[in-house]
Amino acid sequence: MKVILLYAPFCTPTMMPYSLSYLKNFLENNLNIETKCLDLNAKFHTLKFPKLYAELKAIKEMNQYNLLLFAKLLETLERQSREIYSENNWNVVESKAPEFLKELVEQITREKPDLVAFSLVYSSQCFYAKALLQALTEKGIPCIVGGPAANSKIKAICPYLKNEVELVEYIAKNFEKKSFTPMQKVISSKFLKYKEENYNCGTIPDFSDYVMENYFTLEKMIPLKTCSTCFYKQCTFCTHFADVPYLEYNIENIRKTIVQSKAKYVYFVDDMIAKNRLVELAEMLKPLNVKWWCQLRPTKDLIGVLKELQASGLHTVSWGVESGNQRILDVMKKGTQVEIAAQVLQESHAAGIKNAAYIMFGFPTETKEEFLDTINFLKQNENAVDLVTTSIFGLQKGGKVYANPEAFGVAQITETERTVLDTSITYTTSIGMQREDARDMRRRYIKTIKNIEKFPRVLNYFKEQVLLW
Numbered sequence: 001m002k003v004i005l006l007y008a009p010f011c012t013p014t015m016m017p018y019s020l021s022y023l024k025n026f027l028e029n030n031l032n033i034e035t036k037c038l039d040l041n042a043k044f045h046t047l048k049f050p051k052l053y054a055e056l057k058a059i060k061e062m063n064q065y066n067l068l069l070f071a072k073l074l075e076t077l078e079r080q081s082r083e084i085y086s087e088n089n090w091n092v093v094e095s096k097a098p099e100f101l102k103e104l105v106e107q108i109t110r111e112k113p114d115l116v117a118f119s120l121v122y123s124s125q126c127f128y129a130k131a132l133l134q135a136l137t138e139k140g141i142p143c144i145v146g147g148p149a150a151n152s153k154i155k156a157i158c159p160y161l162k163n164e165v166e167l168v169e170y171i172a173k174n175f176e177k178k179s180f181t182p183m184q185k186v187i188s189s190k191f192l193k194y195k196e197e198n199y200n201c202g203t204i205p206d207f208s209d210y211v212m213e214n215y216f217t218l219e220k221m222i223p224l225k226t227c228s229t230c231f232y233k234q235c236t237f238c239t240h241f242a243d244v245p246y247l248e249y250n251i252e253n254i255r256k257t258i259v260q261s262k263a264k265y266v267y268f269v270d271d272m273i274a275k276n277r278l279v280e281l282a283e284m285l286k287p288l289n290v291k292w293w294c295q296l297r298p299t300k301d302l303i304g305v306l307k308e309l310q311a312s313g314l315h316t317v318s319w320g321v322e323s324g325n326q327r328i329l330d331v332m333k334k335g336t337q338v339e340i341a342a343q344v345l346q347e348s349h350a351a352g353i354k355n356a357a358y359i360m361f362g363f364p365t366e367t368k369e370e371f372l373d374t375i376n377f378l379k380q381n382e383n384a385v386d387l388v389t390t391s392i393f394g395l396q397k398g399g400k401v402y403a404n405p406e407a408f409g410v411a412q413i414t415e416t417e418r419t420v421l422d423t424s425i426t427y428t429t430s431i432g433m434q435r436e437d438a439r440d441m442r443r444r445y446i447k448t449i450k451n452i453e454k455f456p457r458v459l460n461y462f463k464e465q466v467l468l469w
């Protein structure tokens with residue numbers, strides 16, 4: 001029995017996918033089967049942008065990397081790929097084949113899989129995934145989908161599984177009898193390595209199946225998770241933390257993963273990491289001599305430990321600053337204070353850590369004056385801010401604002417059906433700026449923001465690449 005774990009176009013092709021690497025090792029620890037990770041997203045980019053990959057190779061071959069040239073190349077890739085993604089997504093909406101569909105389907109069929117498991121992490125992957133699912137289903141190849149971006153339209157095409165345990169059970173239940181030894185003898189009872197209640201959860205994500213040259217990066221960087229979800233879970237705008245109990249992963253397995261991968265750059269994709277856990281991680285990471293990145297809230301408890309974190313290789317933190325206005329932070333339930341956030345950024349900068357700030361404009365009820373408080377906050381802390389990642393608040397199902405719109409001054413909600421993605425949601429507010437006003441204000445202040453940044457702005461799209469700067 002062979003399972004292909006598949007990552008579909010389109011998202012940035014700079015890093016090997018975490019989800020597939022995790023699933024591969026979990027499946028192999030719990031089932032007697034063969035697995036292979038196929039990153040068709042990275043493969044698509046090599047087919048579509050051979051000239052850019054050739055230029056990347058030339059930079060790699062230099063004695064010392066020219067990071068300015070690399071940033072320019074990333075800008076070109078970002079600009080060109082945006083158009084290509086859009087054209088191909090329209091093809092799928094209009095039931096036409098996206099580019100390279102035949103070639104990518106061949107990559108899958110060449111492996112002769114018994115099952116193809118899609119991991120959808122970004123909603124932008126749903127378009128191409130839909131085309132692949134239809135092509136594979138026509139060929140009689142069974143498929144399943146999972147991941148946070150799998151929406152109702154995709155779930156209507158093939159079975160959806162919530163997690164790795166469901167995937168193990170699905171395979172054991174549906175494929176056991178189809179598995180044969182070389183002597184053509186059924187080995188049904190040998191399929192499951194462990195009893196249901198005793199799954200082997202000592203997972204060490206396996207990055208060995210990927211082709212390094214397919215990644216648009218100068219150095220191998222691996223994404224890693226250290227816990228199951230955000231322990232805080234309270235921000236009222238947030239829909240991206242997993243609704244599962246908070247569990248910290250075994251630190252020795254994290255160490256083994258890094259050592260086995262041979263990567264010298266580690267990108268911790270956790271929504272947030274608790275302070276005690278950070279200290280524990282720093283202790284483990286220090287002797288490995290790696291550079292690492294993580295996301296944190298700028299809270300008081302971190303004051304005093306940042307130097308120690310930097311000494312263990314912490315290179316950049318993307319801080320959930322969100323706003324420079326206390327009332328907005330309070331309605332967001334961010335659990336942070338403006339003055340403390342400034343102190344944390346300053347201390348982090350003084351420790352030698354690079355600071356990226358997530359800023360969210362247009363949270364319902366935000367006024368123009370409150371927007372300007374955020375701009376002033378950034379200006380006052382200009383010396384300590386290297387990159388600013390802005391977003392405009394969007395209403396999303398599953399979030400606290402959608403569940404209780406009146407409490408946040410959200411007046412009228414309009415939902416519009418879409419072909420591949422879930423419904424789009426627009427709204428108006430009874431107080432403060434409308435969404436369009438916030439966009440307009442951001443346009444007016446983008447120059448101010450750009451002047452604050454020290455890193456090339458394109459790193460907002462390729463966040464892990466900041467580790468090279």
Ligand code: SF4
Pocket residue numbers: 230231232233234235238239240241271272297320
């Ligand atoms: S925004 Fe970050 S800290 Fe807040 S709930 Fe979401 S994941 Fe947790």
